[in-house]
Amino acid sequence: MKIKVIVTLKNGVLDPQGKAIQQTLNGMGFSEVNQVRQGKYFDIEVGETDENEAKFKVDEMCKKLLANLVIEDYKIL
Amino acid sequence: MKIKVIVTLKNGVLDPQGKAIQQTLNGMGFSEVNQVRQGKYFDIEVGETDENEAKFKVDEMCKKLLANLVIEDYKIL
Numbered sequence: 001m002k003i004k005v006i007v008t009l010k011n012g013v014l015d016p017q018g019k020a021i022q023q024t025l026n027g028m029g030f031s032e033v034n035q036v037r038q039g040k041y042f043d044i045e046v047g048e049t050d051e052n053e054a055k056f057k058v059d060e061m062c063k064k065l066l067a068n069l070v071i072e073d074y075k076i077l
Numbered sequence: 078m079k080i081k082v083i084v085t086l087k088n089g090v091l092d093p094q095g096k097a098i099q100q101t102l103n104g105m106g107f108s109e110v111n112q113v114r115q116g117k118y119f120d121i122e123v124g125e126t127d128e129n130e131a132k133f134k135v136d137e138m139c140k141k142l143l144a145n146l147v148i149e150d151y152k153i154l
Contacts, residue, residue, distance in 0.1 A: 006083075006118050021119070025138055032124040032134065039118035041083050042098070047109040057109065061102055 001046055003058045004077040007067045008039035042066060078123055080135045081154040084144045085116035119143060 009015050015037050022036040044061070048054040055076055067074040086092050092114050099113040121138070125131040132153055144151040 008118065008120065018119075021142070024142060028141065030134065030138055033121060033138075034124050035120075035122035037120040039120065041085065041116035041118045042095075043085065043112075043114040043116065044110060045112035047111050057107065061107055061110075064105065065098070065101060 001048055001051060001054045003044045003046055003054050005042040005044065005058060005062060005066060005074055006039055006077065007042070007062070007072050007074045009037060010071055010073055013071045040066075078125055078128060078131045080121045080123055080131055082119040082121065082135060082139060082143060082151055083116055083154065084119070084139070084149050084151045086114060087148055087150055090148045117143075 018036040018038045021038065022033055025033045025036065044058055046054040046057055048057065058076055062074040062076070063069065095113040095115045098115065099110055102110045102113065121135055123131040123134055125134065135153055139151040139153070140146065
């Protein structure tokens with residue numbers, strides 16, 4: 001079973017990479033772009049047939065490895 | 078209006094970073110993880126009130142900057 005996870009920086013945490021992308025887009029003529037925030041995406045293939053069980057496992061992985069909860073939030077899709 | 082984009086490696090393109098994460102998870106006791114693929118996530122704040130217009134703009138940004146279409150796919154959420 002494939003579980004998708006998105007890890008994003010918390011609001012208020014500076015995102016220089018996103019800022020650089022925004023400035024580049026503005027410079028390319030996309031002047032309507034006001035802000036870009038970049039995050040990470042994970043596609044995790046878990047050997048579980050039960051969706052809830054798989055999501056529970058992935059939640060643990062997020063807490064232990066994939067996300068730094070001090071500065072990041074995660075969302076399991 | 079905020080538009081979310083996910084950029085992933087195409088199937089068949091090697092993902093050493095995902096592989097490293099998978100091996101780390103396995104080593105941490107998550108032995109049921111068979112594969113991990115990592116991608117990028119963007120939260121783009123576009124100064125457009127019309128959703129279709131905003132998505133059209135973001136589609137152009139993906140083609141021109143955010144995704145490398147030779148090895149990556151993108152999905153606008």
